[in-house]
Every structure is written in C-alpha cells, then in structure tokens.
Amino acid sequence: MPITYTSGEQVEVYRFSVPVTVGVPLVALILQAFLPRRIGFFSLFDLPLLVTIFFAMARRKPTAGLLTGAIIGLAQDALGPKPIGMFGIAKTLVGFVASSLGARIDVENAGARFLLTLAFYLLHGAAYFAVARFLVNDTHSWSWSTGVLGGLANATLGVGVYFLLDKLKQRT
Amino acid sequence: MESVLVRYRNLIILVLALFVQVLGLAVQVKRNDAENTRLIRIWVVDAVTPFERVVVWSQTGIGNVWHNYLNLRGVRAENRQLREQIEQMRLQEVRLNEDAAQARRLQALFAFKEQYIQKTVAAQVIGACGSDVSQCLYIDKGSNAGLKPDMAVITGAGIVGKVLLVYPSSAQVLLINDQSSGVGVILEKSRLQGVLRGTPSGETVIERVMSDEQVEPGETVTTSGGDQIFPKGLPVGTVSKVAPGKDLFLNIRLRPAANLSRLEEVLVITEKQERQAVADDQTHQRAADILAQRLPSVPEKPSAPPTPVTQTAKPATLPAQPPAKPLITATPAPTQATAKQQDSTGDTKPQ
Numbered sequence: 457m458p459i460t461y462t463s464g465e466q467v468e469v470y471r472f473s474v475p476v477t478v479g480v481p482l483v484a485l486i487l488q489a490f491l492p493r494r495i496g497f498f499s500l501f502d503l504p505l506l507v508t509i510f511f512a513m514a515r516r517k518p519t520a521g522l523l524t525g526a527i528i529g530l531a532q533d534a535l536g537p538k539p540i541g542m543f544g545i546a547k548t549l550v551g552f553v554a555s556s557l558g559a560r561i562d563v564e565n566a567g568a569r570f571l572l573t574l575a576f577y578l579l580h581g582a583a584y585f586a587v588a589r590f591l592v593n594d595t596h597s598w599s600w601s602t603g604v605l606g607g608l609a610n611a612t613l614g615v616g617v618y619f620l621l622d623k624l625k626q627r628t
Numbered sequence: 629m630e631s632v633l634v635r636y637r638n639l640i641i642l643v644l645a646l647f648v649q650v651l652g653l654a655v656q657v658k659r660n661d662a663e664n665t666r667l668i669r670i671w672v673v674d675a676v677t678p679f680e681r682v683v684v685w686s687q688t689g690i691g692n693v694w695h696n697y698l699n700l701r702g703v704r705a706e707n708r709q710l711r712e713q714i715e716q717m718r719l720q721e722v723r724l725n726e727d728a729a730q731a732r733r734l735q736a737l738f739a740f741k742e743q744y745i746q747k748t749v750a751a752q753v754i755g756a757c758g759s760d761v762s763q764c765l766y767i768d769k770g771s772n773a774g775l776k777p778d779m780a781v782i783t784g785a786g787i788v789g790k791v792l793l794v795y796p797s798s799a800q801v802l803l804i805n806d807q808s809s810g811v812g813v814i815l816e817k818s819r820l821q822g823v824l825r826g827t828p829s830g831e832t833v834i835e836r837v838m839s840d841e842q843v844e845p846g847e848t849v850t851t852s853g854g855d856q857i858f859p860k861g862l863p864v865g866t867v868s869k870v871a872p873g874k875d876l877f878l879n880i881r882l883r884p885a886a887n888l889s890r891l892e893e894v895l896v897i898t899e900k901q902e903r904q905a906v907a908d909d910q911t912h913q914r915a916a917d918i919l920a921q922r923l924p925s926v927p928e929k930p931s932a933p934p935t936p937v938t939q940t941a942k943p944a945t946l947p948a949q950p951p952a953k954p955l956i957t958a959t960p961a962p963t964q965a966t967a968k969q970q971d972s973t974g975d976t977k978p979q
Contacts, residue, residue, distance in 0.1 A: 485758060490755050595828075
C-alpha cells in the first residue's frame with residue numbers, strides 16, 4: 457500500500473532490476489528516435505524525460521535520480537547534432553528535483569503525477585533554454601504556449617506510462 | 629567539516645555533475661568539432677540504430693509483400709493510364725531535348741562550368757534525433773558505403789539536407805529545416821538569391837532578400853550552388869508566404885518540395901563533377917549563327933543566275949519572279965578596265 461505522507465523513513469523506496477534499469481531508458485530512446493518519423497505529433501512527447509521522472513520519483517534518492525537524469529540526457533544528446541550536455545544538464549536537474557520531491561510528498565496518485573510531470577516538463581524546458589542561450593549561444597527560442605501544451609501532453613502520457621512502469625517496481 | 633559534507637552530500641554531487649557537464653560543453657563549443665565526442669555518439673548510435681534497422685526492415689518487407697503480391701487492385705487501369713502518360717511525356721521530351729541541347733551549346737560558348745551529379749547512394753531513413761529541438765534523421769548508410777560529412781542528401785522531389793556525422797553503417801543528416809542549416813537558393817522567376825534556413829518550429833524561410841524586391845507566393849525556388857554542397861538547379865520548394873521582415877529584409881516562407889516529415893528513402897550525392905558544358909552536335913557553330921537563327925530575318929534575295937551581259941537583258945527565260953536589281957541594259961561592250969570590275973558571277977558592280 458503506498459504511503460502518502462512525508463516522513464523519509466515511512467516512504468516506500470523502490471528498486472529495479474538491471475534489465476529494467478538499462479532496458480526501459482533504451483526503449484524510450486529508441487521510440488523517441490523512431491516514432492516521430494512515423495507519427496508526426498509524437499515529436500511533442502519526451503519519453504526519456506518521462507522515464508527520468510519515473511525512476512527518480514520511485515527511487516527517491518537524489519543521487520540516483522540525478523545520475524539517472526544525467527545518463528539518459530547525455531544519451532539523448534549523443535543522438536542529436538548539438539553539443540553533448542545540453543539535455544544532460546536539464547535532465548540532471550529534473551532527476552535531482554524529482555527524487556528530492558519523491559522523498560517528501562505523495563507521488564503515487566495520478567493527479568499528483570500529472571501536476572508534477574507538467575512542472576518538471578517546464579523546468580526541463582527552462583533549463584534547456586538557459587543552457588542553449590547562455591552556455592552554447594544557440595538560437596533556441598522559448599514559447600510559453602508551446603511549453604504548456606507540451607507539458608499537458610507529456611503529463612497526460614506520463615500518467616499512462618507510469619502506470620505501466622509501476623508493474624516493474626520491486627520493493628526494497 | 630565532515631558533517632557538512634555528509635549533510636550536503638546530494639547537493640555537492642549535483643553541483644559536481646553539473647560542473648562536469650558544463651565543462652564538457654565549454655570544451656565542445658570552444659573547439660567546435662564533433663571529434664571529441666565521437667566515442668559517446670558512436671556508443672549511443674550503435675545501441676539505438678540496430679533496433680530501428682530491424683523495425684524498418686521488417687516494416688518494408690511486410691509492405692513489399694502487401695503492395696507487390698496482394699494488393700494489386702486497379703493495377704491494369706493504372707498501367708494503361710501510365711502508358712498514355714509516357715507517350716505524352718515522350719513528346720514533351722523531344723521538345724525539351726531540343727531546348728536543352730541549345731542551352732548547352734550556348735553555355736559552351738560562354739564557357740560555363742556546371743556541377744553534375746556523378747554518383748549517388750540510395751539510403752533508407754531509420755530514425756530521427758530523438759528530440760524536437762533538432763531537425764535531423766539517421767540513414768542506414770555510412771562510411772562503409774562511401775559517405776562523408778557535408779554530402780548533399782536529396783529525393784526525387786527536392787533537396788533534404790546534408791550529411792553531418794558519419795558512422796560505419798549509419799549517418800546523421802541535418803535537414804534543411806533545422807535552425808543551424810543554411811542552403812544557398814535562387815528564386816526561379818525573379819532570379820533573386822537568398823539563404824534558406826530553418827525556424828525553431830521546423831519551418832523553412834529564405835533570408836537576405838531585400839524588402840523592396842517583388843516575390844510572389846507560388847514562385848519556385850531552386851538551389852543556387854553557392855553553398856558548395858548542393859549542385860545548382862535542384863528543386864527546393866515553393867514560396868508559400870511573403871511578409872515584411874526585420875532589418876529591411878523580406879520574410880519569405882517556403883514549402884519544401886520534399887516532404888521532410890515523411891521521408892523513407894533518400895539519395896546521397898557521393899560524387900559531383902565540375903565540368904564545362906559541351907555542345908551536343910559535332911559542328912562548331914558561331915554565337916552569331918545561333919543568334920541569327922533566333923532573330924527575325926529579312927527574306928533572302930533570290931539568287932540571280934549568271935547572266936552574260938547582253939544588249940537586251942530581258943529576263944524572258946527566267947521564271948515569274950523578277951530580279952531584284954535590274955540588269956545592265958544597253959551597255960557597250962566591256963573594255964578591259966570594266967571587265968576587271970565584273971565579279972566572277974557576272975554581276976557588274978556599279979561604278
């Protein structure tokens with residue numbers, strides 16, 4: 457039974473098997489690289505971000521969360537033409553904040569997951585924009601309407617994805 | 629001190645992780661090359677592309693079986709229609725060949741140098757870059773097939789992009805609608821030159837066209853060859869919208885000729901040849917002759933037969949057409965001096 461209050465000792469911490477830890481992010485990256493070519497609107501979604509948020513919130517350990525975010529982000533960077541580290545930095549931050557929050561508040565119900573994913577999507581977008589603009593001098597632009605629309609779409613998909621990934625959790 | 633480290637352990641690790649990545653970014657941005665990060669990219673691309681290759685391969689296989697063996701409804705009617713179309717195109721081809729031959733002759737006269745597509749490699753699109761901030765894709769051919777960075781990627785419909793990074797069995801292609809791409813283009817009707825760039829939303833715009841120029845929506849755009857990547861004259865797209873932009877330039881939106889969001893197969897131009905245009909026909913014609921053929925000309929005078937100078941030079945034996953110039957009449961027998969002035973045809977030059 458999920459525990460819904462904020463004591464660090466009473467919150468359940470989950471772990472994942474090695475195939476799940478490696479396989480789920482890899483599948484997310486493959487789908488992210490493959491589906492937008494077939495289904496145009498899929499480019500709105502960021503599956504690696506959803507996986508980062510899920511693992512970070514489930515593990516509830518900031519170090520594990522930020523490392524998960526960093527590795528997934530760097531892998532996503534390696535697939536693109538831009539310098540490696542832009543998604544890495546953004547997802548490191550999201551992983552850290554998600555796991556820190558996961559240790560303090562209830563992240564098991566769908567409503568909380570929806571709102572948190574929306575907030576993390578915006579945090580990720582803002583961090584990426586800051587890195588692109590101030591560290592790389594890239595002409596990346598930020599639009600609130602696109603950001604909120606993307607956040608809502610990802611939050612909706614996220615609730616479903618988290619429900620599926622919940623089945624892969626193992627209790628410590 | 630130890631207690632501080634333990635207390636802020638997570639925060640310190642976060643700062644360290646961010647610092648390392650910022651440092652890595654700084655190195656990449658300063659050196660501005662992809663070689664330093666090549667190993668990481670190879671690992672990830674090698675991990676991701678085999679799955680995409682398998683999916684594309686099986687999808688193509690199933691599609692081929694369906695289209696080539698099962699779904700053959702309407703093929704006969706389509707075949708008949710295509711034959712008729714071929715006949716019409718053959719007629720067109722004859723006319724176009726004549727025009728092309730003439731264009732080549734004129735180019736040869738002016739010693740134009742052109743880039744010809746010598747060799748291409750067909751490749752299949754196997755995936756994208758995995759984020760919506762970059763417009764790029766992966767193809768299933770790499771350095772093993774002779775691909776190199778900066779090679780042009782096209783389809784039958786128009787240009788697609790250029791090869792950015794090459795791996796042994798795959799390559800990354802930067803699409804023309806990416807923000808960091810730039811293609812030299814020329815508007816076909818107005819002959820204005822500009823630079824095609826991508827926007828953050830994945831659209832394509834032509835930059836560097838002054839706002840006092842006349843550009844109409846629907847105008848065709850081709851490559852100008854100025855970027856040294858795409859050969860001149862490849863279709864790029866059509867102008868979809870023209871609006872005043874900033875800094876005295878027009879904001880020209882373009883609809884790409886190739887459907888960039890639904891690419892399946894592409895051609896990579898692996899070899900270009902720059903050569904001087906050569907005229908088709910063997911006889912060397914002068915520019916004046918070619919222009920003379922095109923210009924309206926005065927009808928030729930009928931040639932007068934060599935007529936001996938006679939007392940009565942009535943053209944009785946000649947057909948209905950009268951001579952343009954009256955022959956000399958009632959002229960005394962030529963002296964030696966006047967005989968010299970007669971040319972070989974027997975015409976007498978006026979004195």
